[in-house]
Amino acid sequence: MEKKRIQIFDTTLRDGEQVPGCKLNTKEKIKIAKRLEALGVDVIEAGFPTSSPGDYQSVQEICRSVSKTAVCALSRAVEKDIEIAGQALQYAKRPRIHTGIGTSNCHIRYKFNSTPDKIIERAIHAVKYAKRFVEDVEFYAEDAGRTENEFLAKVCENVIKYGATVINIPDTTGFCLPEEYGDKIRFLKENVKGIHKIKLSTHCHNDLGLATANSLSGIMNGAEQVECTINGIGERAGNTSLEEIVMIIKQNSHLNLFTNINTKLISSTSHLVSECTGMRVQANKAIVGINAFSHSSGIHQDGVIKKRETYESINPEDVGIDQSSIVLTARSGRAALAYRCKKLGHFLNKNSLDLVYSIFLKYADEKKEITDRELKTILKKANLNANNKILHTPNNRRINVV
Structure with missing residues (x-):
């Protein structure tokens, strides 16, 4: 059976940078972006351009600095956000806008004070508007982990109809167990009309230490892209760790999966991100911690x-x-x-x-x-001399060293 390629979407420069105290300047972002391209990631989420003039500039300069890797900019389901993201991506060889809205009952009721039908309307409009600027539009259903599967499927079906090319299923609060998250992905694969036209993406947070396990469960059930960060940095307890998911795939050939990551660059990339962000890697961190080997x-x-x-x-x-x-x-x-x-x-x-x-x-x-x-x-x-011989032991016995 032919191996299935899993795309690696790196969000170190966006979700990773949202860690308190982890501010990167444009020069540092470009340096990391170039390394991510050399590493072989498929997509670099370069930032959230509407959040600040500095982030807008960073996204724009990263677009100028990389040539092979797709560059993605985040936006909310707001026209101004999408427009600014499109402008920031104007120099990208392979631009992608990542837009979306919360879909869980909690988000619909308390964050947006809205209704499910209005959320679907906003999702459709966001995708349609983003298509004015780029062909490659990824839609995120924020808090999908806590969204009822039937409603999530309805959202996915509608954004596919209006041009989404990738749909991101975030476990935003790290709420899901691996089996639950995998079941959610499989449900969408089996029940969403047109699902074969797009890629499903995992985006898992590590609040319960399950981000990597959930991402693995997602791809085992049909997801084709994993969103992750170097060293697992990110909001709160962090995101799926790139090095972990990549090495799990590499070490387990029976999964029949592969990525395009040059794993020999993992350690040096980890050091670079740690140095630029000031975020030390815990000693017992899998793959890249100083105690890992x-x-x-x-x-x-x-x-x-x-x-x-x-x-x-x-x-x-x-x-x-x-x-x-x-x-x-x-x-x-x-x-x-x-x-x-x-x-x-x-x-x-x-x-x-x-x-x-x-x-x-x-x-x-x-x-x-x-x-x-x-x-x-x-x-x-021990009285070892220059010829590698013990001159005297405590009992005055001579011991040769060979």
Whole structure:
């Protein structure tokens, strides 16, 4: 069976930048946009042009700076928003307007003080108006996660009729469970007239830690695009993490899916976004956290040294990391100590290793981690000479180091 391509829609520069304190200037946005294009994303959501003159300028300059990747601008279902988005995209080689409106009962009643019929009217008008500026119009049904499936299907059918090319089904509040979200996508695929004409897109938030799982469930049930961010940054608890969904697809060939992402650029792209936004990546973050390929447990270290796959399902080189890290702590064993000593040019036999290990444990119990500098001090304390021989042990026995 032929593999199905999943398009990657990156919203780091729009939804990702909405994190408090995560303000990017135009120069930084262009730098990240160029990297996203090199990474291989299909669509870059460059910003929300009507929100500020600076965002308008950034979207415009990104359009000038990228050539292969589609550039998308967000708008509300408001004519002025759509018009400004269209103007900001005028230099894009492949422009897309992303417009939409809330569809859940909560949004209809409390946000818009409106009715379902009027919401559908506004949705239709937004899509029709956006088509005046670009051919590629994506419609978002905000809070689709909490929208009744029958009404959501009715909204989708109407915007397809008037020219939407992509329909985004956001789990705006991270409300859905994976099975529920997948069922929602499948319901739309099976019940919306004309659904074959457009792409369904996932846009999941991480309020309950389920953004990636929900996105995966979405594509397993027929969605063809995933909206995500580098490092999973975004409103509140963040968005689906690009690196997570991409590597899940890459590592699980039985899914029969693929993306166009050059995964070897993932790590460097993560660092770039973290540096520009000032948003540090948590140490245990999947794929890109500093601990993702680090091992401090003696049992794990011994296994990884013998064969990496014993405790790693992903080859670090696949995401642009040279090698796994063997971190020396009080939980480390002799295998890890010998490995790190070897890296420093000291090849210890069993007796020598036993001696160095006994000294190492005293240091390790007092520190969180033993650095190379401290390891050299330990080797010196064990009276290791320049020829890699232990001169004297505490019992005055000579031990050769091979």
